[in-house]
Structure formats: C-alpha cells, structure tokens
Amino acid sequence: MDFQLSDDQRALRSGMRDLLGAVFDRDRMRAAVERGGALDRALWRELGAAGFFALRLPEEDGGVGLGLPEAVLLFEEAGRALLPGPLVATHLAAGRVKGAAEGAAVVTAADGDRPVAHLAEADAVLAGGGPLDGEALRAFVAAARPVRSMDPLTPLHLPPPEPVAGHAAFAPGRVAGRVAFAPERVTGPAVSAPERAPAYAGRLRYEAALLSAAEQLGSAARTTEMAVQHARERQQFGAPIGSFQAVKHLCADMLARTEPARAAVYAAAVTGDPLEIAAAELLADEAAVRNARDCLQIHGGMGFTWEADVHLHLKRAWLRAATGLTEAEAEEELAAGLGAAPPRSGSSAAYGPGRSQAGGGA
Numbered sequence: 001m002d003f004q005l006s007d008d009q010r011a012l013r014s015g016m017r018d019l020l021g022a023v024f025d026r027d028r029m030r031a032a033v034e035r036g037g038a039l040d041r042a043l044w045r046e047l048g049a050a051g052f053f054a055l056r057l058p059e060e061d062g063g064v065g066l067g068l069p070e071a072v073l074l075f076e077e078a079g080r081a082l083l084p085g086p087l088v089a090t091h092l093a094a095g096r097v098k099g100a101a102e103g104a105a106v107v108t109a110a111d112g113d114r115p116v117a118h119l120a121e122a123d124a125v126l127a128g129g130g131p132l133d134g135e136a137l138r139a140f141v142a143a144a145r146p147v148r149s150m151d152p153l154t155p156l157h158l159p160p161p162e163p164v165a166g167h168a169a170f171a172p173g174r175v176a177g178r179v180a181f182a183p184e185r186v187t188g189p190a191v192s193a194p195e196r197a198p199a200y201a202g203r204l205r206y207e208a209a210l211l212s213a214a215e216q217l218g219s220a221a222r223t224t225e226m227a228v229q230h231a232r233e234r235q236q237f238g239a240p241i242g243s244f245q246a247v248k249h250l251c252a253d254m255l256a257r258t259e260p261a262r263a264a265v266y267a268a269a270v271t272g273d274p275l276e277i278a279a280a281e282l283l284a285d286e287a288a289v290r291n292a293r294d295c296l297q298i299h300g301g302m303g304f305t306w307e308a309d310v311h312l313h314l315k316r317a318w319l320r321a322a323t324g325l326t327e328a329e330a331e332e333e334l335a336a337g338l339g340a341a342p343p344r345s346g347s348s349a350a351y352g353p354g355r356s357q358a359g360g361g362a
Contacts, residue, residue, distance in 0.1 A: 003266060005073075012066075013073045019050055020081040026309070029153075032084055033312070037153040039085050039106060039121050048103020052078075052087075053094045057101055063094070068207065069269040072214040076265075079218025079288075082312055084153040086118050088211045088324075089126055092204055097124045097131050107131070109199035109208075110140075114323055115156035119144055126199045151315040206277045209325035210268055213281045216288035216320055217258070217265050223288075223295040223313050224254040230299055241298070250294045257287040278333035281325050288317035 005013070023046055032040065047053065055071050057063020071091065078087055086108040090100050099105030105123040110116045110132075116125065119141055124133040132140055143160035200208050228251050231242030241247050264280035292314035296303035303310045321327065 003263075003270070009070060009073060012070055013077060016050070016052075016074050016077040017080070019046075020077060020083060024081055024083055029082055029309075029312075033152050037084055037118075037149075037151070037155045039118060041106075044085065044090075044106060045103040048101065053091050053103055054101035055091070057095050061095060062101060067269075068210070068272060069266065071211060072265060072269040075211045075214035076218040076221075079215030080222040082153065082219070082309075082316060084118075086122070087215070088208050089199070091211065092200070092208060093124065093126060093131070097126075097133070099123065110159050111199040111323065113159060115147055115149075115158055116144065117154050117156055117323075119157040120146075120155065128198060128201075149319070151312075151319045153312065153316065154319055203272075205325070206272070206274050209281050209330075210265065210277045212320055212324045213261075213265050213268075213277070213284035216281075216284035216317060217261050219313050219317055220254070220258045220261060220284065220287035220291045223291045223310065224251070224258050226310065227251055227254060227291075227295040227298045234300075247298060250298055254287075254291045254294050257283075257291060261287040275334060275337040278325065278330040278337075281330045282327060282334075285317070285321040285327060289314070289321055292317050 023043055028040075028043075032038070051064045052074055054063040055066050055074060056068065057065070059065040075087065075091075086106065089109040090103075090105070090107040093105075093107040094101035097105055097107050100107050106118065106121055107124045107126060108116055108118050108122040109126040110119075110128075119125070122137070122141075124131045125137060125140065140160060141157075144157040145160075147156050147158050149156040198205065228242070231247050231251060232240055234241045236244075242251070261280070261283040264276070264283045268276040268280040292310065296310045296314060299308060299310055302308055325333075
C-alpha cells in the first residue's frame with residue numbers, strides 16, 4: 001500500500017496554500033487580530049467558492065466529491081496559516097445547513113458545556129439536538145455570555161446555563177463535582193443548552209477530531225519552519241544561533257514530533273478508524289503545543305512580543321487541544337480499545353497486543 005500523496009493531492013494542497021497566501025497573508029491575519037477575530041465574510045465566501053467546505057459532498061449535490069484524506073490536506077494548510085473561524089463545524093455542516101457548502105453561512109458548534117467559538121457571527125449552531133437557527137439561535141445567542149479567549153483570533157461565549165426558547169430543556173444537577181443536567185419538562189417551546197449533549201455524534205465526532213488534528217499538524221509544521229528560519233538568521237557571538245548544539249536539538253525535536261504526527265493523521269484519514277484518530281489527535285496536539293513553545297524559546301525575548309506571530313500559534317494550539325476530543329478523552333478511547341478486537345484486514349489499525357505498544361507511544 002502506497003501512502004505517498006498522489007499528484008492530484010499535492011496539487012490540491014499546493015493550490016490551497018497559494019490561495020491562503022493570496023487571501024489571508026500576514027497583513028490580513030494581523031488585521032483580523034486587531035478586530036478581535038471577527039470573521040471576514042468575503043474570505044469565508046472565497047473559501048466556499050474554492051470548495052473548502054463542499055470538498056466531500058458528492059458532485060451531484062454541488063460538491064467536489066473527494067474524501068477525508070483530501071480534507072485533511074486542506075485543514076493542514078488552514079492550520080499553517082492560522083486561518084480563523086469555525087472551519088470544522090462549517091465543513092461538517094455542508095449539505096446539512098443551507099449555505100454552509102458555499103460559504104454563505106457560518107456554522108459553529110456547541111459541544112457540551114464548553115465555550116462556543118464565533119457564536120455572535122454564526123448563522124447556525126450545531127448542537128446535540130440538531131442545528132439551531134432562526135429564532136432559536138437568536139435566543140441562544142442572547143442568553144450566552146462572552147468570555148475572554150486565550151486566542152485573539154477566536155472569540156468565545158459560554159453557552160446558556162438555563163433553558164432558553166427552542167428545544168427540549170434540562171435541569172441542572174451536580175455529579176462528581178461537575179455540573180450535570182437531567183431532563184425536565186418546561187412549558188412552551190424550549191431549546192437545550194448545548195452542555196446537555198455533544199455537538200457531534202458517531203462518525204462526525206471522529207471526523208471533527210481528525211480535522212482539528214490536521215490543523216494542529218499544520219501549525220506544528222509552520223512553527224518548525226519559523227524556528228529553523230530564525231535560527232539560521234539570528235546571529236549571536238558572531239555565529240548563527242542555529243550552530244549552537246542546544247538550538248539544534250530543539251529544532252530536531254520539533255521535527256521529530258511533527259513527522260510522526262503527520263504519519264498518524266494521514267493514516268487515520270485513510271482508515272477512518274476511531275482508535276487511530278484518537279492516537280493522531282494526541283500526537284498532533286502534543287506537536288502543536290510543544291513545537292510552539294520551543295519556537296518561542298528559540299526566538300528568545302522577541303518571541304514574547306505581540307509583534308511576533310509565535311504566540312498566536314501557541315494560543316491557538318492550546319485552545320484546540322482543550323476542545324473537541326481532548327487529551328483525556330483520546331486516552332480513554334485508546335485504553336478502551338486495547339485488545340477489543342482482532343486486527344482487521346485492509347486497515348492499519350492494530351488491535352490486541354500490538355495496540356498496547358502503539359497506544360503507549362502516543
């Protein structure tokens with residue numbers, strides 16, 4: 001089996017990199033930071049016109065007709081460019097929410113009781129009870145509370161703590177020190193606050209995790225490049241700092257984290273196996289966060305400044321790692337799958353005794 005990218009896949013990745021370089025270069029990224037992460041609707045529509053959101057829709061439905069491996073390549077490029085917005089949610093909503101495939105609608109996700117990204121600008125919200133739009137969405141937004149985000153390109157809102165007009169509601173209770181919710185009848189139409197159920201179920205949950213891992217992979221690769229470039233150019237004691245052994249080791253470690261994460265993400269995109277996706281998420285999250293930290297270290301004092309882009313990668317990596325399939329959840333997935341089934345023909349998923357070693361390495 002050949003896991004090298006095909007010529008068409010390389011062309012797709014190159015085309016998306018060129019597009020993002022033209023429509024979301026550093027100046028536009030910095031402009032987005034200055035306006036608090038507010039989405040550029042023209043950019044969103046341009047992504048839609050390029051097939052970013054409709055990539056996996058069948059051609060007869062107006063899509064491109066490609067698969068998850070190709071989507072991973074596009075999301076990797078989005079991660080490299082620090083492209084803002086609820087990209088994963090809108091991509092998964094294509095064909096389910098009107099306008100999502102074309103980039104005419106911005107769709108975000110309310111996943112459990114976690115903060116919701118870009119809620120104020122959303123045309124629909126994926127929630128446990130189905131997409132929210134119209135009056136239900138407006139009531140949900142009005143009841144949500146803005147909170148400070150660690151990522152200046154990702155505004156956040158806490159979902160409503162109480163039922164608001166729309167779907168079925170739940171009453172809060174407390175279980176094991178955390179707020180839990182139990183079903184309760186309310187009068188009139190009501191909407192479930194999203195902490196009652198995850199935004200994605202079944203296959204979509206793992207696809208969302210994999211696309212997020214692809215964004216983390218792109219960020220990890222980009223910070224590796226930034227660190228190497230700075231190490232070559234920065235002079236200290238009459239020599240490039242990249243000639244110093246300590247800096248060499250940091251750069252080598254960054255590459256050694258990025259490439260296994262890349263292999264895991266690409267393989268999981270081919271197999272679609274939930275356990276491989278969980279492992280890929282773990283590797284990609286670690287690579288994105290630790291590479292950004294090492295990149296900042298190599299940049300020295302200027303890495304801490306607002307003008308440098310290093311901190312933006314670190315903050316986005318932190319935020320992604322805390323949403324979707326978290327580290328603890330991915331580890332639980334892998335632990336639950338240990339010895340669960342014999343190896344399957346045609347898949348790289350390794351269950352049984354071999355899985356123990358693979359899971360431990362993740």
